[in-house]
Amino acid sequence: MLEIKNLHASVEGQEILKGLNLTINAGEVHSIMGPNGSGKSTLAQVLAGRDSYEITEGEILFEGKDLLELEPEERACEGIFMAFQYPVEIPGVANTYLLREALNSVRKYRGEEPLKHIEFAKYAKQKMEVMQISDNLLKRAVNEGFSGGEKKRNEIFQMQVLEPKLAILDETDSGLDIDALKVVSDGVNALRSPERGFLVITHYQRLLDYIVPDFVHVLVDGKIVKTGGKELALELEDKGYGWVEEEKTAANS
Amino acid sequence: MSVDLEKLAEQEYKYGFVTDVDQEVAPVGLNKDVIRMISAKKEEPEWLLEWRLKAYEHWLTMKEPTWPNVDYPAIDYQAISYYAAPKNMPKLESLDDLDPEIKEAYDKLGIPLDEQKMLAGVAVDAVFDSVSVITTFKETLAEAGVIFCSISDAVREHPELVKKYLGFVVPSNDNFYAALNTAVFTDGSFVYIPKGVRCPMELSTYFRINAENTGQFERTLIIAEEGSYVSYLEGCTAPKRDENQLHAAVVELIAHKDATIKYSTIQNWYPGDSEGKGGIYNFVTKRGRCLGNNSHISWTQVETGSAITWKYPSCILEGDNSVGEFYSVALTNRKQQADTGTKMIHKGKNTSSTIISKGISAGFGQNTYRGLVEIGKDASGARNYTQCDSMLIGDKCGAHTFPYIEVKNSTAQMEHEASTSKIGEDQIFYCQQRGLSAEDAVSLIVNGFCKDVFKELPFEFAVEAEKLLSISLEGSVG
Numbered sequence: 001m002l003e004i005k006n007l008h009a010s011v012e013g014q015e016i017l018k019g020l021n022l023t024i025n026a027g028e029v030h031s032i033m034g035p036n037g038s039g040k041s042t043l044a045q046v047l048a049g050r051d052s053y054e055i056t057e058g059e060i061l062f063e064g065k066d067l068l069e070l071e072p073e074e075r076a077c078e079g080i081f082m083a084f085q086y087p088v089e090i091p092g093v094a095n096t097y098l099l100r101e102a103l104n105s106v107r108k109y110r111g112e113e114p115l116k117h118i119e120f121a122k123y124a125k126q127k128m129e130v131m132q133i134s135d136n137l138l139k140r141a142v143n144e145g146f147s148g149g150e151k152k153r154n155e156i157f158q159m160q161v162l163e164p165k166l167a168i169l170d171e172t173d174s175g176l177d178i179d180a181l182k183v184v185s186d187g188v189n190a191l192r193s194p195e196r197g198f199l200v201i202t203h204y205q206r207l208l209d210y211i212v213p214d215f216v217h218v219l220v221d222g223k224i225v226k227t228g229g230k231e232l233a234l235e236l237e238d239k240g241y242g243w244v245e246e247e248k249t250a251a252n253s
Numbered sequence: 254m255s256v257d258l259e260k261l262a263e264q265e266y267k268y269g270f271v272t273d274v275d276q277e278v279a280p281v282g283l284n285k286d287v288i289r290m291i292s293a294k295k296e297e298p299e300w301l302l303e304w305r306l307k308a309y310e311h312w313l314t315m316k317e318p319t320w321p322n323v324d325y326p327a328i329d330y331q332a333i334s335y336y337a338a339p340k341n342m343p344k345l346e347s348l349d350d351l352d353p354e355i356k357e358a359y360d361k362l363g364i365p366l367d368e369q370k371m372l373a374g375v376a377v378d379a380v381f382d383s384v385s386v387i388t389t390f391k392e393t394l395a396e397a398g399v400i401f402c403s404i405s406d407a408v409r410e411h412p413e414l415v416k417k418y419l420g421f422v423v424p425s426n427d428n429f430y431a432a433l434n435t436a437v438f439t440d441g442s443f444v445y446i447p448k449g450v451r452c453p454m455e456l457s458t459y460f461r462i463n464a465e466n467t468g469q470f471e472r473t474l475i476i477a478e479e480g481s482y483v484s485y486l487e488g489c490t491a492p493k494r495d496e497n498q499l500h501a502a503v504v505e506l507i508a509h510k511d512a513t514i515k516y517s518t519i520q521n522w523y524p525g526d527s528e529g530k531g532g533i534y535n536f537v538t539k540r541g542r543c544l545g546n547n548s549h550i551s552w553t554q555v556e557t558g559s560a561i562t563w564k565y566p567s568c569i570l571e572g573d574n575s576v577g578e579f580y581s582v583a584l585t586n587r588k589q590q591a592d593t594g595t596k597m598i599h600k601g602k603n604t605s606s607t608i609i610s611k612g613i614s615a616g617f618g619q620n621t622y623r624g625l626v627e628i629g630k631d632a633s634g635a636r637n638y639t640q641c642d643s644m645l646i647g648d649k650c651g652a653h654t655f656p657y658i659e660v661k662n663s664t665a666q667m668e669h670e671a672s673t674s675k676i677g678e679d680q681i682f683y684c685q686q687r688g689l690s691a692e693d694a695v696s697l698i699v700n701g702f703c704k705d706v707f708k709e710l711p712f713e714f715a716v717e718a719e720k721l722l723s724i725s726l727e728g729s730v731g
Contacts, residue, residue: 048682048686049685049686050682052678071685071690071691072682072685072686073685073686073688073689073690073691075686076685076686076687076688077688081686082686084683084686087683088677088679088680088683090680090683090684090697090698090701091701091702092700092701092702092703092704092705093697093698093700093701093704097697098684098687098697099687101689101693101697102684102687102688102689103688105687105688105689105690105693106688109688141701158687162687162688
């Protein structure tokens, strides 16, 4: 469903991604791990269409379409969702209002009728239970005054409502205690299906105990330097990223 | 694919059409003869003509204020016509007598004057250039004892009330524009709510400037007797023209003991084009006196139109425990300039006032909040809360804040909060990632920013205000 070929991306003239290749098929969960500054979040932002990054080389195909030609909202409507590492606050805009507008915008894109107020409320209700989202949280302004855990639960709740084809989780585990981590993971796992792909970006192996990946990729200095199964994450936890880098240096010399 | 916040596209002003009606227009220029002519047209009593002439004489000695933070070429007051009225306007007995062209103009504005088609529970006074063309639901209101009519009718039918209250809040020599208005005011609305009556419907006036090279000088007077309540709304639109047109209104509110007046404005005068050509100069004096104990005056304004806005709806809190409120959204896009705010003058004991101002600047717009909170020496226990937020969209616009606070009584409690924020690319991107276009995202974020003000508007109008804001913002992202 997603094919990234030789992707080079830079920000303010500095190259961050330096020839990244990655293929995600429907039904697969891929995890990207890597040290700080290796380009993990850049990858997520580039996929979502953030315009502060310049793509200097390479291509990204999503279900055969040239993703780089699409506006961020078109990508969203095509079925790409990103759970933000730092979800922004939007004062005065009710959480439920944004979400209904978003869902109806996606539905319009797909040629579907918009959901009416009551239909949406019903639909959202089921998802709220999974994510332990209270009515109160739904009525409050988007992310305003939310705790770290509430913000992340809200991201996954939005994902549940929007039911994307490809979900990108950008360090969704950061700042979560173990209980919140479990709720968030349950929410993600509930969405796992043969039609849906996941790209889980994380710093720590801990998240992958809950969201078990099919593939683990190690990103170092803008490139994927190692790919393995879920056991690779454990090995990284044990030996640190230095080990991969040393291995890479050894292989190159 | 980029969200270019600076690119300003052309956006069509929806209400820019011109209605073709036979007009009777006074020759350009201002002198005593013109004033006598206006007064004669309106069949006014002698005292009113005298009042006008006195104001005119005073006006001649006054200077146009230069302190507002706005910039425009000098106005030639002798190049304006001070009276324009649709020709052959008999006194209307029913809607059928109304010129179909004028009726159609209001239909186009989304204000059907046909009572059957109207929003239930809203009575309308329609002012077209210098005259009120019709007032709806007069009978229904009369049953409750409420008087709602044009000020010209009020002069004829309720002279004792007009004589008592006209100029009671804004004296004829108050300021340059108020003096000019006093000399040449043509029409406007008059509202009288008797003692103990809760006005059974929302009252509204729609002001429409149609004629060319004319000014509109309307005068609105609202009197709420003891224990009464009224909610009043005004809306304003004008055709697109290359010349600037002057609109200098005076609004006076009087709230007696235990009375409440809620006054809402949705101001959408033609703002001029993207080059800053044309548009209305909106120089308005609005003031209310909370005369009695426990009286309450609340101003809510949504200002999206006009090339230049100069207005400070104010409250003089004379009665003990009286309450003044000012809720404002002012949007300046393209080359619009606004200098707006309020004055809260505390005189009575335990008086309180609230000011919530939301300024939004986009394009090359310049937005100024100017506010005065004055606590008099006898106003013990007075309280004020001011919140003044500015939002910038793009980097060619400006937000300015001039708060003045004068406290002469040490028991006063004053709170002032202010913030300036740039609409965040992060916020826009977040909404886009969820599936909204950049333009919808901006409108969503701005509406959220204004929520504290919109919630003060009557429900139907809050929806209108949100739509209007979205339209006015069109083209602020490219």
